[in-house]
Amino acid sequence: TEIGNALHWIAKASRPLNDLADPVTAREVLDSFRIRLDGKSAAAETVRRKRYTFVNALHYAVDLGEFAENPLTAVRWQKPKVASEVDPRVVVNPRQALSLLHAVSYVGGYSRARGRRLVGLFACMYFAGLRPAEAVGLTDAGLTLTEQGWGTMLLHRTRPSVGRQWTDSGESHDDRGLKNRPAEDVRRVPIPPQLVAMLREHLDTFGTAADGRLFFSEGGGVVASSTYSRAWQEARTLALPPAAVVSPLARRPYDLRHSALSTWxxxxxDPTEVAERAGNSVEVLLGRYAKCLDGRQEVANPRIEDLLNEYD
Known part of the structure; x- marks a missing residue:
C-alpha cells in the first residue's frame, strides 16, 4: 500500500516526459542539479554524477521509443569542471605516515584494541597502496609474508560498503572483484618489509576472521567504513600538531593511498610498475597521483639553487 501510494503521488506530481523536448525545460532540469536541497551550490562531482544518471535515464527513454534522440543534445549547457588531480595538501610524507600509524594503536585503549586491530588496515593503504575496500576484504590466503625482505599480496576481492538494501546477501558490505576488472582477475602487489612485519604482528595478535579476513570487528564482522573513519580522525588529533589537524593533510583514510602512490x-x-601495483591505468596515475610529498620541496629547492649558482 505504501509503495502504491508513493507511485500514485509521483505520477501526479511529475511533469510529462515530453516537456523535456523543450530545450528551456531541459536546461532548467540541468541547472537544478547545481543546487542542493538547502539552497547552496552543489559540489562539481555531485553535479557530474546527477547529470550522468539523468543522461542514462534519457538514453533508456530513447530505447523505449519515448524520444527519437536524447533531448539533451539540443541544450548547450556548461558542465562544471571536476578536479581530476589529487590535492597535494592531503599527501603525507613517510615520517608523518608512521606517526599516524603509531597513533592509531592508541585509539580506544589497549585492552579493547579498537585502534590496534586497525593499524594493519591503514598500513596496507599506505605501504601497499590499497583502496579501503581492498584492505577490508584482504585475506590471509593471498599473503606471502617472508622472514626477511619483501612479501607479496594477491588481491582478488573487495568489500565496499553499499548498504543492506543494495546487496544480494543482505549485508552492508558487498562482495566484489577488483575495481574496473573482470570478477576473476587477480592483482599482485609486492609489500615492503615494514608492512610484512606489521601484518605478522597483526596475525599473531588477532588471527583472522572465520572466512580468513585479516581485519574484522570485535564481533568478527566486516569493518565498517564509519568505524575506521572515526578511528582515523582520533589518530589525527593524537599524531598531528593543531595546525595540521585542521588542514586537509591525510583528512581521509583514502589519502594514505594517494600518499603511497606519490611516494613511489x-x-x-617506473609509472607502468606503479600503475600495475595500484590497479590503475598509467594515464590515470600520471593525471591524478603525480604529486610531490609534503616537505619534498625542501629537498628539491637546494638542488635547483645549486644548479643556478653554478652559472652566477
Missing part, C-alpha cells in the same frame, strides 16, 4: 613516483619507480 617520487622514489623514481
Amino acid at each position: 613516483l617520487n622514489a623514481g619507480v
Whole structure:
C-alpha cells in the first residue's frame, strides 16, 4: 500500500516526459542539479554524477521509443569542471605516515584494541597502496609474508560498503572483484618489509576472521567504513600538531593511498610498475597521483639553487 501510494503521488506530481523536448525545460532540469536541497551550490562531482544518471535515464527513454534522440543534445549547457588531480595538501610524507600509524594503536585503549586491530588496515593503504575496500576484504590466503625482505599480496576481492538494501546477501558490505576488472582477475602487489612485519604482528595478535579476513570487528564482522573513519580522525588529533589537524593533510583514510602512490613516483619507480601495483591505468596515475610529498620541496629547492649558482 505504501509503495502504491508513493507511485500514485509521483505520477501526479511529475511533469510529462515530453516537456523535456523543450530545450528551456531541459536546461532548467540541468541547472537544478547545481543546487542542493538547502539552497547552496552543489559540489562539481555531485553535479557530474546527477547529470550522468539523468543522461542514462534519457538514453533508456530513447530505447523505449519515448524520444527519437536524447533531448539533451539540443541544450548547450556548461558542465562544471571536476578536479581530476589529487590535492597535494592531503599527501603525507613517510615520517608523518608512521606517526599516524603509531597513533592509531592508541585509539580506544589497549585492552579493547579498537585502534590496534586497525593499524594493519591503514598500513596496507599506505605501504601497499590499497583502496579501503581492498584492505577490508584482504585475506590471509593471498599473503606471502617472508622472514626477511619483501612479501607479496594477491588481491582478488573487495568489500565496499553499499548498504543492506543494495546487496544480494543482505549485508552492508558487498562482495566484489577488483575495481574496473573482470570478477576473476587477480592483482599482485609486492609489500615492503615494514608492512610484512606489521601484518605478522597483526596475525599473531588477532588471527583472522572465520572466512580468513585479516581485519574484522570485535564481533568478527566486516569493518565498517564509519568505524575506521572515526578511528582515523582520533589518530589525527593524537599524531598531528593543531595546525595540521585542521588542514586537509591525510583528512581521509583514502589519502594514505594517494600518499603511497606519490611516494613511489617520487622514489623514481617506473609509472607502468606503479600503475600495475595500484590497479590503475598509467594515464590515470600520471593525471591524478603525480604529486610531490609534503616537505619534498625542501629537498628539491637546494638542488635547483645549486644548479643556478653554478652559472652566477
